Amino acid sequence: MEKLVYQESKCFIENFKYTFCPGCGHGYVLGIIAQLIDEFNIQGETIAVSSVGCSIFLEKFFKLDVVGASHGRSPCVATGVKRSKPNKFVFTYQGDGDALTIGFNETCHTALRGENITTICINNTNFGMTGGQASATSLPNQKTKTTPFGRDVSKYGYPIKAAEMVATCDGAAFVARCAVGSSKLYDDTKKILKKAFQNQINNVGYSFVEVLSSCPTNWGMSPVDANRHIVENVSKYYKLGVFKDITS
Amino acid sequence: MEDEEKILLKGNIAIAKAAINAGCECYFGYPITPQSEIGEYLSKAMIEEGRIFIPCESELAAINMVIGAGSTGTKAMTSSSSCGIALMQEAISAMYCQQVPGVIVSVMRGGPGLGNIAPSQGDYNQACYGGGNGDYKVIVLSPSTIQESIDLTYLSFHLAFKYRCPVILLADGILGQMMEPCSINKNPYNDYDYNIEKWALNGAKNREPRNLVSLHMDLGELEKLNYDLNKKFLEIEKNEIRYEIFLTDDANIIITAFGTVARVAKTAVKQAREMGIKVGLFRPITLSPFPSNKLGNLICSNVKIVLDVEMNLGQMLKDVRSSVFGKCAVKFMGKPGGGIINSDEILEKIIDINNNIES
Missing domain, CATH: 3.40.50.970 (Thiamin diphosphate (ThDP)-binding fold, Pyr/PP domains)
Structure with a gap:
């Protein structure tokens, strides 16, 4: 008897190739997004907004309409899309460099306006695409290409706890932090993203999901060690959970 | 209208x-x-x-x-x-x-x-x-x-x-x-x-995705x-390409100006014409693309001088120069940093240039 164990999402382009390094967390999250688009049956109604960083190549993977944005500005582009086409499903896919470093002002104001869009922010605690420099989210003492002695918070300041900050925005409807790094965390992430998608479909308002994700290449770790690092270290500094949910 | x-x-x-x-x-x-x-x-x-x-x-x-x-x-x-x-x-x-x-x-x-x-x-x-x-x-x-x-x-x-x-x-x-x-x-x-x-x-429904x-x-x-x-x-x-030309047919002097300054310059051109000075105005409306050929074609043998007037230190000037292409002299008059040019100042400059042409 045959049993279906895996089916590729219809949202993916046939024979697409990820542009990511082995063990990168982006693939897990993009996979969840594709599954959710299938589950909600919104492929033909979705406009995705890409950003600058490893998160950029959405049109290479997804059978979706995609509009690109300058570095940090995808919440604004998404605002323009959603306001002009309020019946379309609009999400931004950004990294911590884009949404939390150069574009945190835009992230907050989009939350404050309560735009009915969904933001998925991959936090891998560095600028991945440019080769592993320190971003606003790099952990205290984290060694990166631009903090070779470790991030000294007395000189470079503290990491940004974005989900906690976005949750203070009255316009935000749903704010959560999840992670990919174990099958349990993966399942939780899918549940949280599903909620963030459902919110937009229900016209609830702005949903912000920060996903702690691995960057084995720039962390100088094996994929397995990188996942362990998320579970044991990154998710200790950046607490997982739902920080705001106006629907509960 | x-x-x-x-x-x-x-x-x-x-x-x-x-x-x-x-x-x-x-x-x-x-x-x-x-x-x-x-x-x-x-x-x-x-x-x-x-x-x-x-x-x-x-x-x-x-x-x-x-x-x-x-x-x-x-x-x-x-x-x-x-x-x-x-x-x-x-x-x-x-x-x-x-x-x-x-x-x-x-x-x-x-x-x-x-x-x-x-x-x-x-x-x-x-x-x-x-x-x-x-x-x-x-x-x-x-x-x-x-x-x-x-x-x-x-x-x-x-x-x-x-x-x-x-x-x-x-x-x-x-x-x-x-x-x-x-x-x-x-x-x-x-x-x-x-x-x-x-x-x-608008969403890739029943069609190929777009980006x-x-x-x-x-x-x-x-x-x-x-x-x-x-x-x-x-x-x-x-x-x-869009532009305005004003009294350039027999002109010895052509003023180039855009926007508000062109309008001030037009007043000066009218006043100078009343004094018998053969002066005209070329006003680009599309600044980009710049009407280079149209301006260049105006520069025939009776045009002695082009006077470019702007409320800056000469930004359109290089487009004017490249359009004139060395066929006559190009002079500049301008004010930067919010300085406003009035028609009397332009008229004075026209008279001055005209005197030099005639002498």
């Missing part, structure tokens, strides 16, 4: 009213003098029309919202002034690359830096040659009256959607703040079909795109 009713309107308000009439569905903006009345007016009018108005957190947000709305084929606009437009340059380059239509109204004030809030033409280079990256060009339209501000607002939306590109309407603080009788005539492009359904993003992005990493991809976009701009140059 023969029998249209004339009303007295401030320039900024006239542009805002024309945007409504042009079918602008979304306005995104951040306040800056001397153009804040555009946003103030639209904050009421757009809502009353059931359209979109967002007071943005920055000019960066405003122009990127224009990109978002433009990508769905929706008419969108932002407006700002000098340092605010400076912040938009990255996005304007991206709009050209992504082929997203949108209108940017730039009401120039004194610069550089925060400068002052006096009228200026110090952003000719910013508009025409930009601060964005790469081989990109922008259509730049320059009105010299409030009626023309209205007509060119219509044209801005028309060209942005006809060619899927950013268009800058370049006015200055005088045009923004002064009042003049004008008529909000019918948008002449109301019935034009821009074929939006062929490219706009409007500006990163093109495949080998040769960006090179080809640059050639294609340049070809489009050459087409714009062929079809859309």
Whole structure:
């Protein structure tokens, strides 16, 4: 008897190739997004907004309409899309460099306006695409290409706890932090993203999901060690959970 | 607009009213003098029309919202002034690359830096040659009256959607703040079909997905795109050049000027003509693409001198020089940093030049 164990999402382009390094967390999250688009049956109604960083190549993977944005500005582009086409499903896919470093002002104001869009922010605690420099989210003492002695918070300041900050925005409807790094965390992430998608479909308002994700290449770790690092270290500094949910 | 009713309107308000009439569905903006009345007016009018108005957190947000709305084929606009437009340059380059239509109204004030809030033409280079990256060009339209501000607002939306590109309407603080009788005539492009359904993003339902992005990493991809976009701009140059010539037929002296200064210069030309001086005026309306051939062709053997007049230190001057192509001398007269040129000063200069020609 045959049993279906895996089916590729219809949202993916046939024979697409990820542009990511082995063990990168982006693939897990993009996979969840594709599954959710299938589950909600919104492929033909979705406009995705890409950003600058490893998160950029959405049109290479997804059978979706995609509009690109300058570095940090995808919440604004998404605002323009959603306001002009309020019946379309609009999400931004950004990294911590884009949404939390150069574009945190835009992230907050989009939350404050309560735009009915969904933001998925991959936090891998560095600028991945440019080769592993320190971003606003790099952990205290984290060694990166631009903090070779470790991030000294007395000189470079503290990491940004974005989900906690976005949750203070009255316009935000749903704010959560999840992670990919174990099958349990993966399942939780899918549940949280599903909620963030459902919110937009229900016209609830702005949903912000920060996903702690691995960057084995720039962390100088094996994929397995990188996942362990998320579970044991990154998710200790950046607490997982739902920080705001106006629907509960 | 023969029998249209004339009303007295401030320039900024006239542009805002024309945007409504042009079918602008979304306005995104951040306040800056001397153009804040555009946003103030639209904050009421757009809502009353059931359209979109967002007071943005920055000019960066405003122009990127224009990109978002433009990508769905929706008419969108932002407006700002000098340092605010400076912040938009990255996005304007991206709009050209992504082929997203949108209108940017730039009401120039004194610069550089925060400068002052006096009228200026110090952003000719910013508009025409930009601060964005790469081989990109922008259509730049320059009105010299409030009626023309209205007509060119219509044209801005028309060209942005006809060619899927950013268009800058370049006015200055005088045009923004002064009042003049004008008529909000019918948008002449109301019935034009821009074929939006062929490219706009509305979800890939029963069709191939579309993308409007500006990163093109495949080998040769960006090179080809640059050639294609340049070809489009050459087409714009062929079809859309606009200019005004005034009493140039027998002129020994031709004044070149744009916007408000051209209008002041016209007064000086009329006064000089009354004194028997053979002087004419060439006013580019499309500053980019610049009407180089039209100006060059005016320079025949009786033209001794071209006098370029601007409210800056000579930004259009290099376009004038390259158009004149050494066929006669080119002189410059200008004031930077919000200094205003009056017609008496221009007339004095014309008389001076004329005396030198005759002697």
